[in-house]
Amino acid sequence: MKNDKIREQLMEIGKKIADKELVVGPGGNTSARIGNIVYMKASGICFEEAKTSDYIGVDLKTGDIVCGSKKPTCEIAMHLGCYLERKDVSAVIHTHPPIATAVGMQDITLSPFSPDLAALVGDVPTIGYVVPGGKELAKEVRNIIKKHNAVLMCNHGLLTVGSNLKEAYYRTLLIEDACKTFVATKVLGKMKFFTENQVEQINNMEAESYRKMLLKK
Numbered sequence: 001m002k003n004d005k006i007r008e009q010l011m012e013i014g015k016k017i018a019d020k021e022l023v024v025g026p027g028g029n030t031s032a033r034i035g036n037i038v039y040m041k042a043s044g045i046c047f048e049e050a051k052t053s054d055y056i057g058v059d060l061k062t063g064d065i066v067c068g069s070k071k072p073t074c075e076i077a078m079h080l081g082c083y084l085e086r087k088d089v090s091a092v093i094h095t096h097p098p099i100a101t102a103v104g105m106q107d108i109t110l111s112p113f114s115p116d117l118a119a120l121v122g123d124v125p126t127i128g129y130v131v132p133g134g135k136e137l138a139k140e141v142r143n144i145i146k147k148h149n150a151v152l153m154c155n156h157g158l159l160t161v162g163s164n165l166k167e168a169y170y171r172t173l174l175i176e177d178a179c180k181t182f183v184a185t186k187v188l189g190k191m192k193f194f195t196e197n198q199v200e201q202i203n204n205m206e207a208e209s210y211r212k213m214l215l216k217k
Contacts, residue, residue, distance in 0.1 A: 003067065006032050006039055007052040013093070013165050014047035022095040022172060023047060028157070029073040032091045032165055033083050036060045040079055042070035060084070074133035081142035082161050089145070089161045091168040096157040097176040099183060104152030110178065111193040117178050118194055118202045120215070121160075121171050126152040150175055167215040 010030055017023055017030070028047065031040035037057045041047070045054045056068030060083055063076055073079070079092045103110060109125045112118035125144050130137040130153070141159055144151040150160040150171055158175060162168030185191050194202075 003034065003037070003039070003057065004052065006034055007055045009165050010039060010041070010055045011050055011052050013169050014041065014050050016169065017093070017095055017172075018046070018048035020173070022097045022176065024096070028095045029075050029079070030091075030093050030165070031073075031079040033060065033089070037066060038080060038083060039067070040073055040076065042068070043073050044071075075137075077135055077138035078141050078159070081138045082145045082159075085142050085146050086161070088163060091162045091165040092159065093162075093165070093168045093172050094157060094159045095172055097172070097179070099179040100152060100158045100176045101156070103179040103182055104154050104156070104158070107154070110152065110175070110182065112199055112202075113191070113193045114178060114181070115202050116174055118199045119205075121149055121174055121178075123148060124150045124152055124175055126154060129154040129156065132156060163216045166217075170215060 010032055014030060017028065026044045026046045029041045031038050036059060038060050039055050039057045041050060042054045042056055054070065056070055056072055057066045058064060058072055058076065059066055060080060063080060075094060082089055082092045104126050107126055109123050111123055125148060127140045127144060130140055141151055145161055150158065152158055158172060160168045160171040162171060
């Protein structure tokens with residue numbers, strides 16, 4: 001994929017994130033990897049206003065800017081850590097979805113309770129509050145992403161990864177929607193998570209395998 005194409009995709013996903021109100025103002029950040037170059041949103045830029053030039057390229061191993069002149073997001077270490085931890089990850093999306101952020105303050109693991117959550121996301125652990133933008137947060141997130149596709153950050157937001165931007169974005173939408181159901185169920189009084197056997201049954205469904213394949217295209 002050419003560099004200008006991935007920047008266009010980042011810009012398009014960013015506008016969708018803003019439209020869905022998953023981030024308000026200049027917060028949140030996205031990135032996508034091509035080989036050893038990671039393109040990410042520049043610091044202080046609102047998604048709805050961002051142009052392709054606001055997505056800069058940095059070296060995966062050093063973090064040095066190789067494309068563009070603006071300052072990269074302060075969460076650069078968190079993004080690069082996800083790519084260094086998992087070679088199958090080619091996109092990272094960090095947002096501040098209001099309901100998921102609230103659930104992230106409950107110090108729980110959001111376990112699957114719907115077919116989509118089971119097949120396309122899996123367990124979503126929570127980490128305690130860590131000051132944004134530093135190596136400590138990057139280390140905490142990287143430790144979770146090692147075996148999971150998403151992590152809730154207490155008092156901060158949500159991070160998802162994917163084989164491409166579409167998959168990471170869809171996981172963000174699924175988790176925010178699942179958190180709405182989680183909160184509503186808590187109000188009604190009874191929560192029912194899937195058992196390990198039920199999750200396995202869903203993951204073995206041919207229909208789910210097909211949908212997973214479509215997200216990776």
